Amino acid sequence: MKSPINMNYLVKNTTLLFALLLSGALYSQTECDQIDEVVNEMLNTPIDKAFDRTFISDGQIYKAFIDEDEKAEFKLTLYGGSTYRIAGSAGDSDNSFIFEIYDTEFPRNLLFSNTDYNNCAYWDFKIENTIDCYVVTGLDLTKKLSGCTVMMIAFEN
Amino acid sequence: MKKQQIYNFTILAICSFLIISCGQSETDSNFTEDNNKTTEIDSSNIMMNIGGSIFSIPSPIQTTLLMSQVGAEFNASMLNSKDNADNYSSDFLKALNLGVYGCDLGYSAAYQNNDLSLKYLSTIRNIASYIDLENAFDETLIERFSNNFGNKDSMLVLVSEAYKGADIYLKENEKDDVAALVVAGGWIEANYLSCMIIKENSNKLIIDRLIEQKTSLQTLINMLEQLGSDDDYWDLAAELGELYTLYESIEFSSEYVPPVTDFENKTTTLKSKREANATSEQLNAIIEKLLLIRNEITN
Numbered sequence: 001m002k003s004p005i006n007m008n009y010l011v012k013n014t015t016l017l018f019a020l021l022l023s024g025a026l027y028s029q030t031e032c033d034q035i036d037e038v039v040n041e042m043l044n045t046p047i048d049k050a051f052d053r054t055f056i057s058d059g060q061i062y063k064a065f066i067d068e069d070e071k072a073e074f075k076l077t078l079y080g081g082s083t084y085r086i087a088g089s090a091g092d093s094d095n096s097f098i099f100e101i102y103d104t105e106f107p108r109n110l111l112f113s114n115t116d117y118n119n120c121a122y123w124d125f126k127i128e129n130t131i132d133c134y135v136v137t138g139l140d141l142t143k144k145l146s147g148c149t150v151m152m153i154a155f156e157n
Numbered sequence: 158m159k160k161q162q163i164y165n166f167t168i169l170a171i172c173s174f175l176i177i178s179c180g181q182s183e184t185d186s187n188f189t190e191d192n193n194k195t196t197e198i199d200s201s202n203i204m205m206n207i208g209g210s211i212f213s214i215p216s217p218i219q220t221t222l223l224m225s226q227v228g229a230e231f232n233a234s235m236l237n238s239k240d241n242a243d244n245y246s247s248d249f250l251k252a253l254n255l256g257v258y259g260c261d262l263g264y265s266a267a268y269q270n271n272d273l274s275l276k277y278l279s280t281i282r283n284i285a286s287y288i289d290l291e292n293a294f295d296e297t298l299i300e301r302f303s304n305n306f307g308n309k310d311s312m313l314v315l316v317s318e319a320y321k322g323a324d325i326y327l328k329e330n331e332k333d334d335v336a337a338l339v340v341a342g343g344w345i346e347a348n349y350l351s352c353m354i355i356k357e358n359s360n361k362l363i364i365d366r367l368i369e370q371k372t373s374l375q376t377l378i379n380m381l382e383q384l385g386s387d388d389d390y391w392d393l394a395a396e397l398g399e400l401y402t403l404y405e406s407i408e409f410s411s412e413y414v415p416p417v418t419d420f421e422n423k424t425t426t427l428k429s430k431r432e433a434n435a436t437s438e439q440l441n442a443i444i445e446k447l448l449l450i451r452n453e454i455t456n
Contacts, residue, residue, distance in 0.1 A: 059320035
């Protein structure tokens with residue numbers, strides 16, 4: 001037969017465990033929601049408006065919760081004759097979001113890395129010929145070890 | 158005391174398991190900081206996004222804009238009839254046709270057909286309400302859309318933003334399967350419209366755009382297979398798989414050309430070359446299959 005002390009201990013710890021897990025999940029969700037807005041603003045900045053440039057979103061959002069040395073990757077087709085903007089953030093002001101673009105040759109060729117440009121949060125790409133590529137995203141571990149990352153892609157009309 | 162230690166250990170083990178499960182990886186990819194700008198594949202350290210792998214499908218609006226830019230004549234009869242919306246009884250068909258109608262709206266807006274655009278927006282709003290997406294296509298959107306008649310860019314930005322809002326909502330609410338259908342519907346409709354234009358007038362740029370869909374199609378199939386939640390998804394993925402086999406018969410070649418970066422303007426020009434040689438038989442087979450798939454999902 002279990003003692004009342006053990007029962008209390010069980011209830012307390014179980015409650016604590018679920019509270020921790022729930023607050024962690026809610027924090028991650030809130031963190032991601034806030035980043036959505038930050039990235040969205042990068043698609044059409046005041047400078048773009050001043051120069052009469054309009055970027056139209058591809059209608060999708062690319063989110064990943066990245067932990068330590070993990071990377072997220074996806075394949076992307078960029079149409080020839082177009083200009084694209086790729087923007088991303090890990091939700092802070094110190095540019096901890098990194099992204100790289102590779103072609104699909106074997107072995108792959110690195111076409112761009114924002115780490116060469118101070119982890120710049122957005123970059124434009126003029127595409128001469130339609131190309132399939134891999135986008136690889138991660139965190140600059142010198143600045144952030146884990147967290148939500150959000151990326152958006154838009155094309156210029 | 159010993160029991161308490163075992164209990165503590167169990168709690169710790171459950172926590173560890175849950176934390177590790179949340180960050181488990183899935184894709185088969187790679188990353189390196191190779192200074193030679195060429196990389197070998199390391200399949201460790203890969204992760205998945207919240208709700209699965211990341212899938213990117215090009216915007217259908219981009220293809221409808223190309224149609225207007227190459228001078229293809231506006232043809233409203235190609236579009237999915239608004240009256241069909243009442244016939245879509247399942248959530249599967251509603252979500253799929255939400256994507257179809259979104260593309261048709263983009264097409265109408267790209268040609269600045271304001272009346273038709275507004276009618277499609279109204280149809281979209283109606284169908285969206287059945288799958289909990291009324292907030293993404295609310296009255297304010299219709300009002301803002303109407304206020305921007307004559308400004309094609311603003312109209313297209315509004316449509317894209319509304320669909321992005323729907324995508325965000327669905328993914329946040331763990332309805333990635335529904336989000337996948339909306340994207341799939343848009344992809345099918347955009348390429349269906351390309352097929353119809355090619356059938357009428359063999360425009361090279363539109364043909365190229367259709368042939369360039371091989372990778373997107375593969376992504377679409379993977380997305381439906383991975384995120385799908387019932388037989389309807391697998392059936393659609395199988396149909397698209399048959400289309401993909403037609404693409405596989407086409408010869409593609411590519412050549413790496415180093416990119417050029419303009420640091421001041423934060424712009425990189427990707428100059429690599431790619432060619433695809435499709436015979437008219439291969440092209441016709443793709444067109445026929447696409448028409449079939451599109452008609453199956455809209456009728």
